[in-house]
Amino acid sequence: MSKYERDPEFKKTSILDDYEIKWNRSLGTGVSGPVRLCIHRATGKEYALKLLLDRSDRKKAEIEATLHWRCSGGDHIVRIVDIYRNEIQQPGELSPKKRILLVMELMEGKELFDYISKRHHFTEHEASKYILQIVRGVQFCHRLNIAHRDIKPENLLLLKPASNPEDVVIKLSDFGFAKVDNGDLKTPQFTPYYVAPQVLEAQKRQKESLSGYKHRTPYYYDKSCDIWSIGVIMYIMLCGYPPFYSEVPHQALSNRMKQKIMSADFDFPENDWKAVTDEAKDLIRKMLCVEPSERLSIEEVLHHPWLAQNASPNRDLNSPYLISDKDALVEVQGAHAKLLQNFRRDDTGFYLKPLGQAKNPVLASRMKKQEEKKESGGAGNESEPSSSKAVQSLKSLMDVCNMPPPPPSLSSESSLSSSFLSESVKNALVLNEHNASLLKALEQESWNGNEFIHQVNCKRLASSLQELIEQLEP
Numbered sequence: 415m416s417k418y419e420r421d422p423e424f425k426k427t428s429i430l431d432d433y434e435i436k437w438n439r440s441l442g443t444g445v446s447g448p449v450r451l452c453i454h455r456a457t458g459k460e461y462a463l464k465l466l467l468d469r470s471d472r473k474k475a476e477i478e479a480t481l482h483w484r485c486s487g488g489d490h491i492v493r494i495v496d497i498y499r500n501e502i503q504q505p506g507e508l509s510p511k512k513r514i515l516l517v518m519e520l521m522e523g524k525e526l527f528d529y530i531s532k533r534h535h536f537t538e539h540e541a542s543k544y545i546l547q548i549v550r551g552v553q554f555c556h557r558l559n560i561a562h563r564d565i566k567p568e569n570l571l572l573l574k575p576a577s578n579p580e581d582v583v584i585k586l587s588d589f590g591f592a593k594v595d596n597g598d599l600k601t602p603q604f605t606p607y608y609v610a611p612q613v614l615e616a617q618k619r620q621k622e623s624l625s626g627y628k629h630r631t632p633y634y635y636d637k638s639c640d641i642w643s644i645g646v647i648m649y650i651m652l653c654g655y656p657p658f659y660s661e662v663p664h665q666a667l668s669n670r671m672k673q674k675i676m677s678a679d680f681d682f683p684e685n686d687w688k689a690v691t692d693e694a695k696d697l698i699r700k701m702l703c704v705e706p707s708e709r710l711s712i713e714e715v716l717h718h719p720w721l722a723q724n725a726s727p728n729r730d731l732n733s734p735y736l737i738s739d740k741d742a743l744v745e746v747q748g749a750h751a752k753l754l755q756n757f758r759r760d761d762t763g764f765y766l767k768p769l770g771q772a773k774n775p776v777l778a779s780r781m782k783k784q785e786e787k788k789e790s791g792g793a794g795n796e797s798e799p800s801s802s803k804a805v806q807s808l809k810s811l812m813d814v815c816n817m818p819p820p821p822p823s824l825s826s827e828s829s830l831s832s833s834f835l836s837e838s839v840k841n842a843l844v845l846n847e848h849n850a851s852l853l854k855a856l857e858q859e860s861w862n863g864n865e866f867i868h869q870v871n872c873k874r875l876a877s878s879l880q881e882l883i884e885q886l887e888p
């Protein structure tokens with residue numbers, strides 16, 4: 415019996431007895447803060463350490479640790495080797511905090527699409543090998559009745575062999591949104607772009623029931639939303655752009671995009687898809703199927719000919735080029751104006767570099783609006799109650815945090831966005847100056863009253879703002 419078939423032991427002894435934590439070696443940062451490098455004292459082996467706040471009022475960290483642990487026996491799941499429950503102080507903190515510490519196998523943090531964009535030759539055959547690994551990871555979770563619910567490129571970590579790049583190993587990580595699927599998952603939880611229709615429907619229904627509307631039958635969503643996400647990832651892998659675009663880049667998920675997702679309104683533009691096999695398109699259609707009961711199960715995906723027959727062609731795909739190349743994407747935009755018209759990426763999930771290389775019009779127009787507001791001496795409609803204006807200003811700040819980062823090559827745009835972020839914080843503070851939670855969240859991001867001293871973790875700030883808005887809104 416593998417140790418992962420038993421529930422995990424949350425060790426109470428100090429992690430520092432067993433591991434040396436390299437506090438200055440961040441492997442990547444998410445909502446829960448940086449994942450650090452640590453070294454097993456007895457063997458000298460390197461691991462990744464994720465630190466989760468262990469809040470007594472919420473079981474979130476414990477659930478993430480437990481579900482990730484249960485899936486850790488899978489070949490395509492990042493393995494947890496140890497879990498500790500310790501009070502530990504990170505550098506820069508005033509006092510120790512209760513934490514759950516996940517010691518994981520060390521992966522190469524590179525993101526899947528970033529890796530693909532650097533490949534000179536990338537074929538449908540190779541894409542099928544990558545998708546197969548993702549499917550195997552998800553299959554492992556689903557067999558344990560666990561839905562991951564946040565399958566996106568940043569949560570697919572890589573191990574690269576020195577020899578053949580085709581042998582890259584892909585593993586699924588970050589079980590922060592995972593749940594045991596009893597067929598009654600109804601917390602609307604998603605990341606835009608990879609969100610399945612039934613998640614949106616669940617969200618709509620939850621809103622309706624909060625406003626008193628009663629549904630005759632409860633609406634549920636389940637593991638099948640993971641299949642939808644794999645469908646979106648496969649689509650992008652084969653052509654270089656996503657099947658659904660948002661028309662409003664700064665908005666988390668526009669109504670238009672929601673409509674498109676809920677009606678599975680996508681196609682395979684001939685120019686980019688003519689070299690792709692019908693089997694691949696057939697599989698995508700069956701994964702991006704609106705009705706969850708008609709969508710393939712993970713076992714059916716595995717048995718689909720595109721994966722089962724291992725016969726996809728070795729022809730080069732354009733996707734790496736389109737994912738990374740500005741000119742190519744401009745061509746795509748022209749050729750598929752219908753699909754791309756007015757749509758832009760809005761998710762920080764992964765970044766289609768070329769789209770952001772135009773001088774960010776959203777940023778510019780938002781700055782202009784803020785300027786106009788300042789000049790007119792107000793924060794908007796005077797008849798609005800000040801509390802709703804305060805919430806609105808927090809929402810605007812959250813929108814800014816959720817905007818995609820500029821590409822590293824555009825340092826000027828980067829400084830523009832950080833000064834815009836500071837301006838947005840100041841605007842929010844005018845109406846929320848006594849909000850202790852806001853001040854705390856800003857301090858955590860090194861806000862000195864005028865600007866951020868260090869790199870801001872926009873995802874984490876957006877998530878704190880979301881919590882705050884939920885508390886303030888009736």
Ligand SMILES: Nc1ncnc2c1ncn2[C@@H]1O[C@H](COP(=O)(O)OP(=O)(O)OP(=O)(O)O)[C@@H](O)[C@H]1O
Pocket residue numbers: 441442443444445446447448449462464492518519520521522523524568569571587588589590873
């Ligand atoms: N086992 C690992 N080995 C190497 N790097 C890792 C490992 N686990 C996580 N990372 C790095 O840390 C980043 C954040 O990890 P993770 O996604 O688990 O954190 P999170 O706080 O839950 O993030 P998110 O904001 O996506 O919810 C990853 O994108 C990756 O770059």
